[in-house]
Amino acid sequence: xxxxxxxxxxxxxxxxxxxxxxxxxxxxxxxxxxxxxxxxxxxxxxxxxxxxxxxxxxxxxxxxxxxxxxxxxxxxxxxxxxxxxxxxxxxxxxxxxxxxxxxxxxxxxxxxxxxxxxxxxxxxxxxxxxxxxxxxxxxxxxxxxxxxxxxxxxxxxxxxxxxxxxxxxxxxx
Numbered sequence: 001x002x003x004x005x006x007x008x009x010x011x012x013x014x015x016x017x018x019x020x021x022x023x024x025x026x027x028x029x030x031x032x033x034x035x036x037x038x039x040x041x042x043x044x045x046x047x048x049x050x051x052x053x054x055x056x057x058x059x060x061x062x063x064x065x066x067x068x069x070x071x072x073x074x075x076x077x078x079x080x081x082x083x084x085x086x087x088x089x090x091x092x093x094x095x096x097x098x099x100x101x102x103x104x105x106x107x108x109x110x111x112x113x114x115x116x117x118x119x120x121x122x123x124x125x126x127x128x129x130x131x132x133x134x135x136x137x138x139x140x141x142x143x144x145x146x147x148x149x150x151x152x153x154x155x156x157x158x159x160x161x162x163x164x165x166x167x168x169x170x171x172x173x
Contacts, residue, residue, distance in 0.1 A: 003082040003121045003144055009074040015049040018069075021076055022047065028056060028072040040065045040072075082121035083147040091116045093126060095142060095150045113155065114140055124152065 009017050011031075027041040042056035045064065053066040054074070087093075093116065096109040114126030122144050129137040142150050 005078050007076045012069045015047045027075045028067040030072045032071040084119045084124050087119050095152045
């Protein structure tokens with residue numbers, strides 16, 4: 001199952017912001033149009049720095065439309081395979097966490113072990129048991145775009161003493 005990733009280029013200020021997308025399909029959301037947010041989609045075939053326009057050619061008709069940069073937000077969409085495809089409810093995984101219980105960033109991430117409670121192509125929800133927590137634990141929500149940062153990985157056969165506990169998370173505040 002593919003995971004849709006949208007990259008937005010909001011009212012570009014220069015041709016440099018659109019150059020990497022030449023030859024790729026883009027959608028321009030024209031913010032000054034009536035009705036608002038009219039869209040123009042197609043292959044980005046040209047950029048005119050003097051007129052400050054981007055030219056998009058439709059696949060079906062070949063019609064080319066020029067869009068002023070300062071009147072549009074451009075969207076490039078790509079699809080990737082979900083990093084959670086192999087993940088199953090009940091699986092245990094290790095991951096890095098970068099916030100304390102109040103949501104403040106930690107200088108050094110803490111490693112936790114969690115059990116997969118639910119997953120979608122976009123997000124994995126892991127339960128981290130914590131006897132000191134009133135609810136008996138807490139839920140970590142890991143988004144697909146952050147899976148590398150959180151280093152979501154299977155448990156090793158040997159338990160390591162270096163893995164964190166919820167207590168370590170609280171003590172790091």
